[in-house]
Amino acid sequence: MPRPETPLIAADILIELIDRPERPIVLIERRFPPHGWAIPGGFVDVGEWVESAAVREALEETSLKVNLRALLGIYSDPLRDPRGHTVTAVYVAEASGEPRAQDDAKNLAIVSLGDLPGELAFDHALVLDDYRRFRETGVAAPLRFDTDRDFT
Template sequence: MTKPVTPLLAADAIIELADRPGRPIVLIERRYPPPGWAIPGGFVDIGERLEQAAVREALEETALRVTLRALLGLYSDPQRDPRGHTVTAVYVAEATGEPRAQDDARNLAVFSVDALPELLAFDHALVLRDYLRFRETGEVAPLRGGSGNR
């Protein structure tokens, strides 16, 4: 049987620090290309649920044990990752404690949602705009029919 060629699957977690005023979020500066600040996350392992991958990747990259609160959305634009077609499930999560850059993270920083960095990897500027809408209204972003952005 020939194995079908399909997009890669990833899971990301926007981590809100629940023990800090304003619930800032954690972003990592990528160690490997493409460069930029990114939402912690990575590829789903065979036999792993999306939720498990998001929690595992958050721990591996930030040293934080997260609790997933909501599924923000699925992002599937074939151009979203310059390395190849990758679909990601993005969760909103919370954690407490002091994050540390680990694994694929060159650096890590805590950002107020009012002062996010300009150089973001992948389509994370779009994802974070959707997150800000979710944070303000509690609603996920509407589907972008035909645009391929989600």
């Protein structure tokens, strides 16, 4: 029996640099389409825990070893990635040191939430709004499930 088609799974990581007083975050400029600035992250490998993928992707793209602190939310809008339906788990992590753009990252920026660079890829503007609320309140991303919508 053929396996049903399902969305791809990704892990994204909001990396707070805890060795700096303002706790800025790290964004990458994507080397490959879709271009733009993005939260570091990537696809989960078969057989890999989502949390392990988050730690691996952070290291591969920014050279930072991170400690996962919280799950901000799951983002599953079928249209969030122009390449196809991708579901991502977004984590908040802490790291120290000097990040370096590597792997899929063409460039890297250390930013405050009030000073974001250029156009953001995917639904990362929404994710960063949720993260801003998380930093202010300690509450994870709100559920966006529309109970009035017909999902059949």
